Amino acid sequence: MNDQASQSVLETYRQAPVTIHRKLFALAIVLALAIWSFSAISFQGVNQNGLQVVFNIIKFFFWPDSNPNNPVIAKYLFSWEKFAVPYLMYETIMIAFIGTVLGAVISIPFAFLSSKNIVGTVGSFIGSTVITMIRTVPIFIWGILFIRVQGGPLAGVLAISVSSIGMISKLYIEVIEDIDTGILEALDSTGATTLQKIRFGIIPQLTASFLSTAIYRFEINVKNATILGMVGAGGIGFTLIDALGSFNFGIVAVCLWGIIPVVFLIEFISTRLRARLTTGE
């Protein structure tokens, strides 16, 4: 009995598909690509003061006031001046907030005009190509373009809203294409008007997913807003990159002290909110 059972196990084992050559093939491709990629990197050793930089970054990160001639904590961390970290982080979050709201609203028409079940295959192809184009343009390009509208935080807001369209409408489209049309037929049978059908048949199916997408994008946008300052589009990025460029690690460290907890907290809240939205709270 036992013997028979083990025989059948062995038999099944023998019949298992042989996939080793496919695995080897995949491995060979990855290795080849890795070797090719290594050719791009020329390791010329560490900068002459590279080790000093590492040491300083770590030292100042744990204690930004390490340079007694230039105390930064009191001046940059605990002050509500416009050049200090709290205000810059406030500005960064606000840029991300308005940017996300605008992006999420502009994405709605984009998404409806690119959904297969609304505009057909050709329309959807054109729409999604436009969306992909918006998505692949690096965020700095949008920043530089919108500085022409007004330098500072407003340029950041516009850059973030436009660059959000790509991802947000892509996720919206998936939701719209999944709409359950059975509900609309059911509403039809009760004699609902078109407006009522939209209000009770379509909007409830979309809100939770749309909101959850926007919240997720907000999380990404806060991170994006922290770097937009590098092209002059507001937020903490300019102070950070300026301090790094002049080796002022104390200020770099207080900027990081501002960014890390804020992004951490926002990610935490966003994850919680989205979990509640998907469970239907």
Place this chain on the structure above:
Amino acid sequence: MKDLLQRLKAIFVPVPITTDNDTVVVPPKPIMPYILIGFVLFFYFAARATDFSIITVIARVFNFRLGPFGIVKRFFPVDWSYWPYVLDPIFETIQMSFLGSLIGSLLALPAAYFASQNLTKNRYVVGAVRVMLSIFRTLPILIYASFFKLIFFLGALPGTIAIALFTFSIVSKMLYERIETLDLGAYHAIQSTGASKIKAFIVALMPAIYPIFYSLSLYAFEINIRYAAILGYVGAGGIGFDLDNAMKNLPQNNRTIVILLFIFVTVVIIENTSRYLRRRLG
């Protein structure tokens, strides 16, 4: 007037409904109005902090001489003869993101092991690894790249390390979340036959983890290619450097479209290949 107040009140305090058999039902207290009020207030403060005004935006965006379209106009006529010079930096961008994704994903495997509650029983190890991963995740690639640029020489190396670090942090997170949903029955069964933990892990869990791992690494590669395109702005290699130059220097403005088009094509090709492979992996 009284009617209006009644209606306003009805938004916040639900009106009890009497049904046909005289039972009174009180609808649940609505939270939507409060959320909306909070949202409007937040929006107001955000608009003040960012000088946001819809009138300014519309007026300046459609100012075709000085607004954004004034720059876009300078992109034309497109200098198509520039395309051979785009190839090298584009390949460098791909190489950076490939290598960064590969190294980062490989490092993510052990980190995910120590961060998943069902595999690592020591709560403190799990907690410490998770906090470390979350902290790594908070900083954008570009900030890492600007650090590594100071340590190493300019070029693809700092960019690749930054991408690897970022990939490591996101792939570990997604991986441990997926590992925690795995069924560990087979793992424990094999351990109970006397196999060592490592053997049980290889035989029972690896076949389940591999497809997830491949799929997540491909996904990371897909994202990284777009991040890699901007690393050049801080001098960390890739096409961003050329893009920055093309935007900054007036006579080179007409190269911008060529570069953007190449980025677009690269991203589309890589995303579609990666998506095809990920579908195959299930």
